[in-house]
Amino acid sequence: MKVLHAAETIKGGVATVMRQIALANVASAEVEDIHCLVPENQKSEINGLSPDNVITFKRTGRNIASFFSFLRVFIVSIRQYKPDIIHLHSTFAGVLGRIALMILYPIYRPKVIYCPHAFSFLMEGNKLKKSLYKNIERLLLPITDAVICVSEFERNAAIENGLKEEKLHVVYNGVPVVDTNKIFPNPYQEDVVNLLFVGRFDYQKGFDILSAMIEKLKGKPFHLTIVGGAVHGEDIYPDLPQTTYTGWLSSDKIAPYFSHADVLIVPSRWEGFAMVSLEAMSYGVPVVSSNCTSFPEMIFPGKNGYMFDLSSPASLTEIVENKSKEGWALMGINARTIFMEKFISERMIEGTLNIYKKSLN
Template structure:
């Protein structure tokens, strides 16, 4: 499949970096250019000849967004892609808005993956209306929109986006790392070890997590991988909590491998990457039953779901489950990953979409 693809991201922290790395490493017959922040360029595993175009990002501010817009404008003229693949809302807004004012060859196709539409957020009805209006307007400059779950696609339809532009592609999860550097159990084997991976913010339910931590007994230990990104959060220093900061996939592998269970109290997600990653190591997940998470976590088989308004249920589940109970779910977790979330499936689906819109 000989073509030129321009990937654009305003930030690649977290799931976007994982998806980008998988696509880049597999698209051997595609000439690739990536626009991304200079401070995050080392998160792309440039194991083949790809062109990196970087912009200065000092946060989510006018200066950074203008820098992205300028690099996009220049790169579009110089690289002349067949497909523009936009990742996340801010890149989607900035770049598709610019396309209204730039003469674009009709042969160039635009794919947009919001990695969670803004109208999925827990905000006022008015804000949801504004966000959905912007998405409907910008969809005029979009040939295909990748939704990472059926939930996200259904919500997009509900907010007025055209069905024929919406395609569901589950995020792919790379095969679990087998040869782990420093493969030593990082946990106290006398405790039930609960892993959290993600930003410390409202969307990810960090406040709900600490409600659970504060109510849990001494037989549990919580390891929190991640940090704040946009929100501010004062980290309580507790004997039952270990903070690791952000870890790359190689560093994170042993935490997924040796944890008894992963917890994911998110208020909204477009997919649930952490849950799928956890399953790839055979580790079950306790997750909220919000948004797309019931598509990723099979209640009673690969983990358990609880209502956001009833964190006591999460505690009840923890209190009745032993290490042996969690370990007994391993095979179903692995099967769930293999059947639904393999990296090769995502890559094939994205490449099929490239071909479809280029016809």
């Protein structure tokens, strides 16, 4: 089979998923040809893939010029490589790509796999926008052979919003297994509970909830390390007590922070299937998250972490305060075990490939 992956932007978890699946496609005897269409300024996000397998388009932002650039290269790539499978990643590629395929339908009909990486109608927002997103998804479903949902929560929500159940398939995200015997230098203080946050400084990621938490822990034996940056890349770092900012880090440079953290904090208001939680668990780090969207499918309270109720964000501080370094370490053992059982990348890759094969049959 020939596979074309396409995304309008791949920053964050989308890049992690696409890279792993694409590399597996390259290595698979069942995949004859594979290409990834990504923004020119983001191609480093899928490092490890041969340049021969990467197609780029010019993207300057989420604007009309960039959308037309994506569409032009997308259509040219279809005509050149004639893929059997087109795997569209995230909402904008899902909309643009499927509109183009509707136009091409009379002359070319590949199988279309779409993964929204969290439907837009699941995000917080006004009812009009959510209704618009829902109707767009329903309108484009007939040209879609399979929709990959990253959680049971997402699949159930899609069904409730009128998407056909038989087209919805759950494949949990996964990340590679790390060697926990590898020794990294400890970047933290050793006499405090080290809290880690990885992500954007925005409302979705609950940065305000995180800030309130560390303010309440002021003067107590806790330290927060924040890996990430502001929404639009500005070098603005709020003045928070007992907090260290690292900026964005590559996977190699972030490894010591995962390896030595006591607990990862994920106070998101909505997510698809948070990759950062899986990465932490792969290192044997427990997770404290909100109880939104898919977190109940990966966090098992008292085993590999805890969840706080978003309607009571102050309870996050109570959860963090009531556990010692030794207690977190014991939960970290469970976190690694649960990760190995449910969330290794091989499971995600196998599930995705099975959907490809079923759609072709």
